[in-house]
Amino acid sequence: MSPAPAVTFDDVQAAAKRIHGVAHRTPVVTSATLNALVGAEVFLKCENFQRVGAFKFRGAYNAISQLSPEQLVRGVAAYSSGNHAQAVALACRQAGATALILMPADTPASKIAATKGYGAEVVTYDRYTQDRVALGNQLAADRGLTLIPPYEHPHVIAGQGTAALELLDDTGPLDALLVPVGGGGLMAGSATAAKAINPGIRMIGVEPEHGDDTKRSLQAGQRVRIPVARTIADGQAADIPGELTFSINRRLVDDIALVSDDEIRAAMRLAFERLKIVIEPSGASALAALMAERISPLPARVGVIISGGNVDAHRFTQLLADPMA
Amino acid sequence: MSPAPAVTFDDVQAAAKRIHGVAHRTPVVTSATLNALVGAEVFLKCENFQRVGAFKFRGAYNAISQLSPEQLVRGVAAYSSGNHAQAVALACRQAGATALILMPADTPASKIAATKGYGAEVVTYDRYTQDRVALGNQLAADRGLTLIPPYEHPHVIAGQGTAALELLDDTGPLDALLVPVGGGGLMAGSATAAKAINPGIRMIGVEPEHGDDTKRSLQAGQRVRIPVARTIADGQAADIPGELTFSINRRLVDDIALVSDDEIRAAMRLAFERLKIVIEPSGASALAALMAERISPLPARVGVIISGGNVDAHRFTQLLADPMA
Numbered sequence: 001m002s003p004a005p006a007v008t009f010d011d012v013q014a015a016a017k018r019i020h021g022v023a024h025r026t027p028v029v030t031s032a033t034l035n036a037l038v039g040a041e042v043f044l045k046c047e048n049f050q051r052v053g054a055f056k057f058r059g060a061y062n063a064i065s066q067l068s069p070e071q072l073v074r075g076v077a078a079y080s081s082g083n084h085a086q087a088v089a090l091a092c093r094q095a096g097a098t099a100l101i102l103m104p105a106d107t108p109a110s111k112i113a114a115t116k117g118y119g120a121e122v123v124t125y126d127r128y129t130q131d132r133v134a135l136g137n138q139l140a141a142d143r144g145l146t147l148i149p150p151y152e153h154p155h156v157i158a159g160q161g162t163a164a165l166e167l168l169d170d171t172g173p174l175d176a177l178l179v180p181v182g183g184g185g186l187m188a189g190s191a192t193a194a195k196a197i198n199p200g201i202r203m204i205g206v207e208p209e210h211g212d213d214t215k216r217s218l219q220a221g222q223r224v225r226i227p228v229a230r231t232i233a234d235g236q237a238a239d240i241p242g243e244l245t246f247s248i249n250r251r252l253v254d255d256i257a258l259v260s261d262d263e264i265r266a267a268m269r270l271a272f273e274r275l276k277i278v279i280e281p282s283g284a285s286a287l288a289a290l291m292a293e294r295i296s297p298l299p300a301r302v303g304v305i306i307s308g309g310n311v312d313a314h315r316f317t318q319l320l321a322d323p324m325a
Numbered sequence: 326m327s328p329a330p331a332v333t334f335d336d337v338q339a340a341a342k343r344i345h346g347v348a349h350r351t352p353v354v355t356s357a358t359l360n361a362l363v364g365a366e367v368f369l370k371c372e373n374f375q376r377v378g379a380f381k382f383r384g385a386y387n388a389i390s391q392l393s394p395e396q397l398v399r400g401v402a403a404y405s406s407g408n409h410a411q412a413v414a415l416a417c418r419q420a421g422a423t424a425l426i427l428m429p430a431d432t433p434a435s436k437i438a439a440t441k442g443y444g445a446e447v448v449t450y451d452r453y454t455q456d457r458v459a460l461g462n463q464l465a466a467d468r469g470l471t472l473i474p475p476y477e478h479p480h481v482i483a484g485q486g487t488a489a490l491e492l493l494d495d496t497g498p499l500d501a502l503l504v505p506v507g508g509g510g511l512m513a514g515s516a517t518a519a520k521a522i523n524p525g526i527r528m529i530g531v532e533p534e535h536g537d538d539t540k541r542s543l544q545a546g547q548r549v550r551i552p553v554a555r556t557i558a559d560g561q562a563a564d565i566p567g568e569l570t571f572s573i574n575r576r577l578v579d580d581i582a583l584v585s586d587d588e589i590r591a592a593m594r595l596a597f598e599r600l601k602i603v604i605e606p607s608g609a610s611a612l613a614a615l616m617a618e619r620i621s622p623l624p625a626r627v628g629v630i631i632s633g634g635n636v637d638a639h640r641f642t643q644l645l646a647d648p649m650a
Contacts, residue, residue: 049601269638272603272638273603276373276374276602276603277601277602278602279601309601313594313597313645314645314646316642317646320639320642321642
């Protein structure tokens with residue numbers, strides 16, 4: 001007998017109720033141009049339109065809204081240079097908790113400002129000399145804070161699964177669902193929801209070609225640590241899958257596709273010019289895999305999670321102008 | 326007794342039935358960030374998500390779908406360097422007519438390719454030595470084509486009005502509606518619809534500060550021709566209002582606001598970074614007027630028509646990087 005799964009479909013449904021009216025129900029975008037280009041019927045779940053500009057708000061709010069009144073009063077901590085920082089900051093404001101966010105000192109000023117803008121206290125650290133996990137645990141212990149990890153938590157995973165739940169509710173059955181994979185939380189939640197609704201759906205994760213820790217881990221049957229090469233998909237530059245997320249993904253993920261930075265750029269450009277939407281590099285990887293014909297056999301009806309849109313205009317112009325950016 | 330208006334609310338409602346299922350019903354986007362920034366409840370009618378990337382498809386299809394079978398067989402002509410070209414091309418394909426589009430020889434290759442991509446024949450002319458109106462009329466007469474003008478036609482104007490109709494249907498009563506003004510067709514249609522639904526609504530047009538022909542014409546009580554200065558809002562660089570559009574707008578428009586190119590850039594940047602949507606310069610002018618505090622008194626609930634999103638990634642980066650672009 002296998003142990004009960006750490007995250008169930010019931011957990012995702014309960015998360016959907018919790019985030020209702022707090023998170024956005026993001027639109028599902030379709031495009032005749034895109035369909036003709038890839039030769040399939042494509043449904044884009046646009047989490048770039050989510051609060052804080054990324055799916056991360058779903059998981060953060062689902063976790064923080066389940067804290068006890070005592071925990072909320074003592075406050076919440078998180079470490080992140082990316083979208084999880086703003087997600088925890090805003091979720092804390094919504095739930096009435098104080099937030100302490102640990103960010104690398106070289107985080108772009110705009111991201112630090114946005115996190116502070118949601119009312120969080122930001123503490124910076126030197127990412128080259130300090131261990132963020134040790135530091136985060138220390139700060140949390142000293143101040144009695146509850147640490148909300150970016151993906152290694154069943155409530156976070158259940159929250160992320162609500163995007164797939166909404167997508168399938170809007171589209172009906174799909175042949176496959178493409179999901180960007182970093183730490184694996186979005187995929188673990190999405191697969192939990194999608195396989196429960198539609199057991200025959202193919203769950204295909206997408207990683208940057210030089211950040212393929214989950215692909216290698218699935219092949220090896222155990223978590224494999226890799227040296228992550230430079231990629232524009234900064235939100236997917238994980239060196240090893242999470243323990244919890246991997247335990248779910250090895251059970252539910254059918255395949256992993258890999259994409260190059262140039263393929264991600266092409267997807268960002270198509271989204272900009274034809275769909276008129278802004279997608280950050282990590283958020284575009286699943287669309288890139290479809291456009292670059294990395295998905296075989298090609299599904300007739302395919303969902304794609306566009307996981308976020310946080311790229312400032314200056315960075316966007318660099319990325320699209322300079323292939324070495 | 327005043328003569329019957331050239332375009333009535335019934336005409337706009339009939340246009341809405343004609344375009345149903347052919348044009349997109351575009352989303353109305355809201356943003357807590359934007360509301361906080363401008364101090365009003367803002368509803369963005371996103372015609373950048375319309376087919377061909379701009380509201381122009383509504384008017385073109387409404388006009389072309391009313392042609393007789395004989396006219397459709399002989400074919401349709403239009404002259405345009407911008408969104409009207411692609412709108413007529415696609416509307417003709419939908420209606421089963423051939424399209425001949427007259428475009429300046431220096432039109433960006435991507436726009437010519439897009440127009441041909443919809444199945445149109447493209448004829449180029451030298452905008453410095455040839456008169457496009459004379460040339461268009463000549464070609465149309467020689468070949469027996471029906472010319473679809475970009476705004477001086479009651480069916481075109483009625484079609485453009487369907488965007489405001491949908492917006493007010495989604496939002497309920499608004500205190501004001503901000504509309505970009507070029508030739509005046511979008512405004513004439515919008516005002517016809519909005520004032521019929523909600524007589525107290527303030528209709529405010531927005532022009533580039535150095536392309537203020539409609540503002541001057543309204544002040545003078547007659548159509549005034551101006552030398553148009555260079556502006557990034559190429560879709561709004563009209564030198565004189567249309568005769569038909571002005572006859573409608575002088576009756577229904579309450580005010581005109583002016584915006585600078587830098588204010589348009591700021592609106593494009595905010596749309597990109599916070600709303601994750603792509604707006605072309607002309608399409609951002611009404612949002613720019615609101616952000617730059619050009620609307621006084623500030624309405625509590627305000628609609629803004631985002632008229633288009635056709636700006637390629639390269640041009641976008643130039644515009645936002647270089648204030649002299």
